Amino acid sequence: MASMSVKHAIAAAKKLRSLQERFNPGGSDIYPALMGDEAITALIPSGNPLSVHILMFTRALREQGTDEQYEKFGRRADNNEIIGTFAQTELGHGTYLRGLEARADYDRGTEEFVLNTPKLSSYKWWPGGLGQTCNYCIFVAQLYIDNEAKGMAMFVVQIRDEETHMPLPGVHVGEIGKKMGLNGVNNGFLGLKDYRVPRLNMLMRHQQVLPDGRFVKSPVSQVSYFPMVFVRCMVARQNSNYLAQAATIATRYSVIRRQSPIEEGQPEPKILEHLTQQMKVIPEIVTAVVYRLAAANLQNMYNETAEAVYRKDFSRLPELHALACILKVATSYDSTYGIERLRQACGGHGYLTAGNLGNIFAMAAPACTYEGENSVLYLQVGKILMKNWSQVLAGRELMPSMAYISECSKMTSFPQWTGSWECLLKAIQYACVGSIRLAFQSYNARVQSAQSQTAAVNYSGLELTKAAELHGRSYVAGNFYQQIVNSPNKHQRSPQFQKVLENMLELHLIQIFFRHLGDILRFIRITEDEISALQRRLEEVLKELRPDAVAITDAFDFNDKILSSALGCYDGNVYERLFEAALKHPLNRKSVPDFFEAHLKPFMKENADNAKKSKL
Numbered sequence: 166m167a168s169m170s171v172k173h174a175i176a177a178a179k180k181l182r183s184l185q186e187r188f189n190p191g192g193s194d195i196y197p198a199l200m201g202d203e204a205i206t207a208l209i210p211s212g213n214p215l216s217v218h219i220l221m222f223t224r225a226l227r228e229q230g231t232d233e234q235y236e237k238f239g240r241r242a243d244n245n246e247i248i249g250t251f252a253q254t255e256l257g258h259g260t261y262l263r264g265l266e267a268r269a270d271y272d273r274g275t276e277e278f279v280l281n282t283p284k285l286s287s288y289k290w291w292p293g294g295l296g297q298t299c300n301y302c303i304f305v306a307q308l309y310i311d312n313e314a315k316g317m318a319m320f321v322v323q324i325r326d327e328e329t330h331m332p333l334p335g336v337h338v339g340e341i342g343k344k345m346g347l348n349g350v351n352n353g354f355l356g357l358k359d360y361r362v363p364r365l366n367m368l369m370r371h372q373q374v375l376p377d378g379r380f381v382k383s384p385v386s387q388v389s390y391f392p393m394v395f396v397r398c399m400v401a402r403q404n405s406n407y408l409a410q411a412a413t414i415a416t417r418y419s420v421i422r423r424q425s426p427i428e429e430g431q432p433e434p435k436i437l438e439h440l441t442q443q444m445k446v447i448p449e450i451v452t453a454v455v456y457r458l459a460a461a462n463l464q465n466m467y468n469e470t471a472e473a474v475y476r477k478d479f480s481r482l483p484e485l486h487a488l489a490c491i492l493k494v495a496t497s498y499d500s501t502y503g504i505e506r507l508r509q510a511c512g513g514h515g516y517l518t519a520g521n522l523g524n525i526f527a528m529a530a531p532a533c534t535y536e537g538e539n540s541v542l543y544l545q546v547g548k549i550l551m552k553n554w555s556q557v558l559a560g561r562e563l564m565p566s567m568a569y570i571s572e573c574s575k576m577t578s579f580p581q582w583t584g585s586w587e588c589l590l591k592a593i594q595y596a597c598v599g600s601i602r603l604a605f606q607s608y609n610a611r612v613q614s615a616q617s618q619t620a621a622v623n624y625s626g627l628e629l630t631k632a633a634e635l636h637g638r639s640y641v642a643g644n645f646y647q648q649i650v651n652s653p654n655k656h657q658r659s660p661q662f663q664k665v666l667e668n669m670l671e672l673h674l675i676q677i678f679f680r681h682l683g684d685i686l687r688f689i690r691i692t693e694d695e696i697s698a699l700q701r702r703l704e705e706v707l708k709e710l711r712p713d714a715v716a717i718t719d720a721f722d723f724n725d726k727i728l729s730s731a732l733g734c735y736d737g738n739v740y741e742r743l744f745e746a747a748l749k750h751p752l753n754r755k756s757v758p759d760f761f762e763a764h765l766k767p768f769m770k771e772n773a774d775n776a777k778k779s780k781l
């Protein structure tokens with residue numbers, strides 16, 4: 166599987182290169198490469214072994230290396246003359262980066278770094294493509310000068326000979342084993358023993374080690390985390406795509422499959438006529454659209470911040486970090502749960518490999534873990550919200566994406582309930598700010614009682630997580646509202662199209678309201694009649710969107726090859742394709758399976774003989 170994936174990935178990368186040269190000749194714009202990576206990944210159901218090379222290795226060289234280091238390594242990496250990965254996680258540590266054990270000791274005598282993974286737990290473990298594909302990596306290690314720890318640093322390390330692909334002396338590298346999915350990616354392990362690299366192999370755009378061993382600290386240590394921020398932005402885009410693929414499959418299947426009359430004596434309807442089926446499928450279509458728009462916003466913000474960082478302006482880094490964390494978490498959680506809901510909506514056939522929903526789930530699910538385990542990132546955002554609440558209490562302005570927190574903090578109570586979109590959006594924001602206030606009371610009480618920040622974060626973790634989750638909901642719903650109601654190009658839309666978008670906004674806001682009704686009722690009084698009115702509107706908007714469901718998912722424009730699903734094929738010949746796939750199963754090559762003579766027949770005969778004996 167790994168070699169097939171590499172073959173496909175290389176073919177697709179070549180295609181990508183020719184597209185780039187045509188649309189972006191000689192340019193360094195990474196965006197076409199990402200689209201290419203997305204296309205490559207989508208075409209290789211077992212995952213793209215070049216993803217981390219494209220998304221992390223090449224970018225780290227460009228963003229963390231000096232111009233000279235880019236010329237020496239980055240250009241060859243961009244041109245796929247060398248293939249690398251990003252080796253940060255270890256067998257013993259993934260989240261707590263300050264606990265990483267791999268070390269780089271500077272030898273000023275030879276102006277080299279001596280790299281070691283001192284224990285088994287120090288081995289790099291997980292990096293994509295590390296097992297067999299890569300011949301280089303970015304090796305993340307704790308930097309030591311005269312045995313004094315200086316923090317994390319990144320090193321360009323060649324791990325295999327460029328001609329023979331043999332692991333170099335001092336390198337122990339291989340595949341970590343079978344996974345739930347993505348088995349074409351050859352995630353690998355890497356051990357280094359007294360492995361020497363020249364001083365100039367340490368990426369030194371932001372921090373330097375001078376020949377005599379003097380250390381020049383980075384102006385902002387967090388900029389070394391930038392490669393992770395980028396992939397978190399990409400995960401938001403990629404996982405909204407996975408959800409859109411699954412929604413397309415389940416929608417198409419739901420208008421082909423007929424089951425169970427709704428009225429006695431009537432013919433069996435398409436299953437999408439059942440209201441409960443609409444509630445399983447249509448909100449997921451809308452969620453895919455909502456996150457795709459949020460991810461596009463985040464990508465623009467990433468590009469602006471990356472340019473600023475390149476100019477040594479780090480001012481927007483904290484806001485990008487917060488948004489990249491919250492969107493990576495929200496998109497990966499909601500897409501993973503949504504794809505499973507869509508699989509269940511396809512009944513038994515949803516469980517068939519030919520439907521491909523299981524594989525889409527297996528591709529989407531690890532995004533809840535890689536690039537920052539989701540609950541750790543929720544806590545990251547919770548900590549940032551605590552800092553921002555202190556700013557609110559001090560009367561200071563907040564970053565734009567958190568401005569609503571200031572506005573809500575000035576409200577002494579929630580205004581008269583109207584049930585309008587603005588009211589629903591404000592209710593989610595108001596509940597978020599209420600949760601932040603409660604979390605801050607707990608957190609601050611702990612800090613005031615002399616608990617350390619990390620301990621206070623841990624013991625306030627549940628409330629911090631809730632506040633972070635509601636902040637994500639507020640941001641995503643607010644972004645969708647702005648795009649639908651206040652977009653500058655709204656007047657270029659046909660009235661029919663605008664109506665479909667407004668129906669999607671209505672569904673998203675009501676769905677989020679009901680999902681967080683408990684959180685909202687803690688801070689806002691809403692009557693039973695007002696809640697029942699929203700229930701009616703939910704049922705109504707599902708009915709309104711039902712005729713548009715297929716057109717919206719067709720607009721995602723996934724080729725049958727990308728969906729790779731007998732349930733979601735464009736021509737709708739589901740049963741024929743299911744049967745065609747079944748007949749291809751190896752067990753159907755013979756009428757009598759080999760195991761009959763070898764196992765089944767003797768087993769049944771033994772039971773028959775025993776039965777006869779027991780009658781005698």
Ligand SMILES: CCCCCCCC/C=C\C/C=C/C(=O)SCCNC(=O)CCNC(=O)[C@H](O)C(C)(C)COP(=O)(O)OP(=O)(O)OC[C@H]1O[C@@H](n2cnc3c(N)ncnc32)[C@H](O)[C@@H]1OP(=O)(O)O
Pocket residue numbers: 199200202203216217220251253254259260261262263293387388390391393394396399400403482483486534535536537538541545549
């Ligand atoms: C086409 C699209 C395809 C997309 C699909 C992707 C395919 C590729 C598949 C897989 C690739 C996977 C790669 C990986 O998994 S790489 C390894 C990822 N590992 C992590 O993300 C580690 C997660 N751990 C953390 O983030 C840590 O908790 C930590 C780094 C935050 C460090 O924690 P700690 O030392 O405890 O520090 P603090 O929490 O106190 O933070 C310090 C300070 O720094 C700020 N900060 C933290 N992180 C960042 C950041 N990323 N950017 C900017 N700023 C950051 C934090 O807010 C604190 O700030 P302060 O309070 O103002 O001091």
Ligand SMILES: Cc1cc2nc3c(=O)[nH]c(=O)nc-3n(C[C@H](O)[C@H](O)[C@H](O)COP(=O)(O)OP(=O)(O)OC[C@H]3O[C@@H](n4cnc5c(N)ncnc54)[C@H](O)[C@@H]3O)c2cc1C
Pocket residue numbers: 217250251252253254257258259260261290291292293347352531534535536537538539540541544
């Ligand atoms: C498919 C896949 C691809 C990957 N690709 C790469 C790659 O290319 N390069 C790379 O370097 N890494 C890669 N990784 C590794 C990934 O980054 C780590 O798995 C991730 O950072 C989580 O770390 P961990 O696995 O050590 O889990 P841990 O950090 O051990 O987490 C285990 C549990 O402990 C909890 N926990 C940990 N710390 C805290 C805390 N402070 N507060 C509360 N709870 C906490 C977590 O929430 C989680 O529930 C990949 C992983 C996967 C699954």
